[in-house]
Each structure stands twice: as C-alpha cells, then as structure tokens.
Amino acid sequence: MLPMNTLFLGLGLLIYLITAMDIVKTTLSSNGGGKITDAVSKGVWKAFFTLSGKNGRSKLLPYAGPVILVTVLLTWVVGLWLGFFLVLLSDPGSVIKSSDQSLASPLEKLYYAGFTLSTLGVGDYVASSNLWRIVTDVGAFSGLVFITTSITYFLPVLSAVGLQSKLSLYISGMGKTPQQVLINSWNGKNFSSFFDTTSDLCQMLMQHTINHHSYPIIHYFHNSQPKLAISRAIVQLDESHKLLKHGMKQEVDLDELKMNMLQEALDSFLDMVKGNYVKHTSPSAGAPLPDLEELKVKGLPLKEKEDIKESFTHELQERRKLLGTLLQMEGWTWQDVYLKQT
Known part of the structure; x- marks a missing residue:
C-alpha cells in the first residue's frame, strides 16, 4: 500500500x-x-x-x-x-x-x-x-x-431584485424630486395623499431591508435608469420625509404615526447599509440644501428658510453624508435626486 x-x-x-x-x-x-x-x-x-x-x-x-x-x-x-x-x-x-x-x-x-x-x-x-x-x-x-x-438560491434572489425595482418605481411615481413628491401630495390643507401611500412604502421598504440581510448579493443588482435605481429612490424618499418633518410649519397636520413608521423603516435600511456596506462616509458626499423656491410658488406652508437650513446642514448632516455615500457607491450623485439642483 x-x-x-x-x-x-x-x-x-x-x-x-x-x-x-x-x-x-x-x-x-x-x-x-x-x-x-x-x-x-x-x-x-x-x-x-x-x-x-x-x-x-x-x-x-x-x-x-x-x-x-x-x-x-x-x-x-x-x-x-x-x-x-x-x-x-x-x-x-x-x-x-x-x-x-x-x-x-x-x-x-x-x-x-x-x-x-x-x-x-x-x-x-x-x-x-x-x-x-x-x-x-x-x-x-x-x-x-x-x-x-x-x-x-437564484430564485429568491431574483424575486428580491423584482421587489427592489417595484419599490423604486413606486417612489419615482410619487414625483421626480423630493419637492415634486410634496407638491403632488399637497391638497391645500394637508398631505393626506402622501400618508395614504405610507403603509405600502413601509411594507416594501422593510421587506427590501430583510431581503438585504437574507440575500446581500441583491445590493449589486444595478439599474442604469434613474427611476429604477433603488439607492436614488430611497434617498429621494428620505429627503421627502425630512422636508415634511423639518420644513413644514407646526400647524400643518402631519400623521405622526405614519411619519414614525416611515422614519423607522428608513432608519432600519440605513442601519443595514452602515453595518454591511458603508464603513466610513465619503468626505465628498455632502448634500446640498433643498431648493425651496418651487415649494413656495406652490403655496406650501414652509418654515423660515434659516430654520430649515439649520436642520438640514447640522441636525441631518451625518445622515445626509451617509445617503450621499450610498449614492456614490452606485454611481449616482445628489444632482440625480434633485435633478436641476447642483
């Protein structure tokens, strides 16, 4: 032997x-x-x-x-x-x-x-x-x-990618920019049509986050069409939520329950991103102050510009750096979120 x-x-x-x-x-x-x-x-x-x-x-x-x-x-x-x-x-x-x-x-x-x-x-x-x-x-x-x-294993991955595209289209259909999302939702008194979509948004976003934990490979499925790009869509949704929360006057009736639900869903997604994909935010990922002129023209009840600027440039600074880094990782910029705004 x-x-x-x-x-x-x-x-x-x-x-x-x-x-x-x-x-x-x-x-x-x-x-x-x-x-x-x-x-x-x-x-x-x-x-x-x-x-x-x-x-x-x-x-x-x-x-x-x-x-x-x-x-x-x-x-x-x-x-x-x-x-x-x-x-x-x-x-x-x-x-x-x-x-x-x-x-x-x-x-x-x-x-x-x-x-x-x-x-x-x-x-x-x-x-x-x-x-x-x-x-x-x-x-x-x-x-x-x-x-x-x-x-x-391919089958659930492809199913998760399909949900990703569905979520992107859903958000893009609400408006091409965060400002348009708010304008399209404003009925002259409140943003009830925005909150009508919140439950569906939260459900899809939370499922998308869970899918990332189960099938992290879906993070690398990219779509070159901006309206189907998931990172751009989620950043747009987060900016829309923050414009509502920090940009509207206190007398505007916001559904606090649904605002908190959406906040939690967005936070869970960003926690997953920080834990798995973004170890350090990019120094060049700073976000621009949202242009408020279009909202003023449409008669939305905005806070004073300085108050909004304070919230977006200080209180939300680190969060928006993380969002900007997420955009950069997939080849997008803040200009893709705000279109004409640089």
Whole structure:
C-alpha cells in the first residue's frame, strides 16, 4: 500500500468544508452571505464599477449582478471539486480504472471527482476500497445537495431584485424630486395623499431591508435608469420625509404615526447599509440644501428658510453624508435626486 499524503488530505478537507459552510451560510441563513461569497461579490462589483467609470447610467453596470451570481456559483463548484480532488489525491490508490484495475492518474482523479459531485455516475473509474466507496457516496450526496441548493438560491434572489425595482418605481411615481413628491401630495390643507401611500412604502421598504440581510448579493443588482435605481429612490424618499418633518410649519397636520413608521423603516435600511456596506462616509458626499423656491410658488406652508437650513446642514448632516455615500457607491450623485439642483 502506498503512503497517504496528509497535506493533500488536510488541505482538501479544509477547502471542501469552507466551501460547504459558505454555501450553507449564504443560501440557508437569514443573516447575510458567507465570507467567500462576500469577497467574490465585492470583487466583481468593484471591477464592473471601475470599468463603467463609476457612472450609474453606464450600460455595463446592470450586468454586474448576474455575473456575480454566476461567479459565486462557479466558485462554489470549483471549491467542492478541488477539495474532493485533493482528498482523492491524498491516497495514490484511492481510484482505479474499472477496465483493468490500474491506478488512476491525477488527471483521471480530477475527472472522477467531477462526475461524482455531479452524480453522473459514468462508471469508467471506481473507488478502490470500501473506505473510498463511502467517501465517494458522501461526495456524491453532498454534491447533489449543495449544487442543487446553490442553483435554487437564484430564485429568491431574483424575486428580491423584482421587489427592489417595484419599490423604486413606486417612489419615482410619487414625483421626480423630493419637492415634486410634496407638491403632488399637497391638497391645500394637508398631505393626506402622501400618508395614504405610507403603509405600502413601509411594507416594501422593510421587506427590501430583510431581503438585504437574507440575500446581500441583491445590493449589486444595478439599474442604469434613474427611476429604477433603488439607492436614488430611497434617498429621494428620505429627503421627502425630512422636508415634511423639518420644513413644514407646526400647524400643518402631519400623521405622526405614519411619519414614525416611515422614519423607522428608513432608519432600519440605513442601519443595514452602515453595518454591511458603508464603513466610513465619503468626505465628498455632502448634500446640498433643498431648493425651496418651487415649494413656495406652490403655496406650501414652509418654515423660515434659516430654520430649515439649520436642520438640514447640522441636525441631518451625518445622515445626509451617509445617503450621499450610498449614492456614490452606485454611481449616482445628489444632482440625480434633485435633478436641476447642483
């Protein structure tokens, strides 16, 4: 009997287990993806973002999400395949040819590892002993489970991306800018039509936040159309909420319950962003003071300009830096939120 190579055995088991744990963490956990998945996702996105010139309108960026999905799947397959191959390689006599019982070469073991994990069961190579037959059974069963789980992971991810687009369209349909959202909601007395939409907005936004925890890969699904861009839409919604809260006179009747509901939904999303994607806000992400002239022309009951400026430039400064950083990460700017405003 030829001696076993413990280095190959240990390395193979380590690679196989790390890959399996990453698959389980990413596909079955509700608390984010595995480290391999996160590293691959960030690496591929960074490459696409750089090649696109960091422009959110680039036609290249929408391909980043699908490419990340496929790359993650291939990384998992390669990890399982390589790990199982190294385990087989640790014993020179682990696999034999079924035709003449001669030892399989390393390249033939690579082939054997591949068709075992894919459960093809070709049969031209077989395990040499009961121990290696059991190892082969374990490899075939785990390959079936992990690869099937990996492929079915695509379905909820694509469903979450669909909700993301729906939320973007919903917010964009309320108005092209935060000012337009308020103008379209104002009936001369209050903003009842805005609050009529709040429950739906909160539900979709909270589900979107939960989806980010379960399927963080959706963060890298980008749409080059501004009205379908989720980061731009959420920033617009937050600015609309803050204009209502800090820009309207006290006598304006605001639904406090729904204001608080929307505040909580927005805060939960931004907490998720800070925890997973934005470690430090960008120094160049400062936000402009919203233009109030259009609101004045339409007769909305605004506070004094200095009071509004104080709130937006001091009280909300850090929050708006975070929002600006989120925009920058996806190739957008504050000008995309406020359109003509620079």
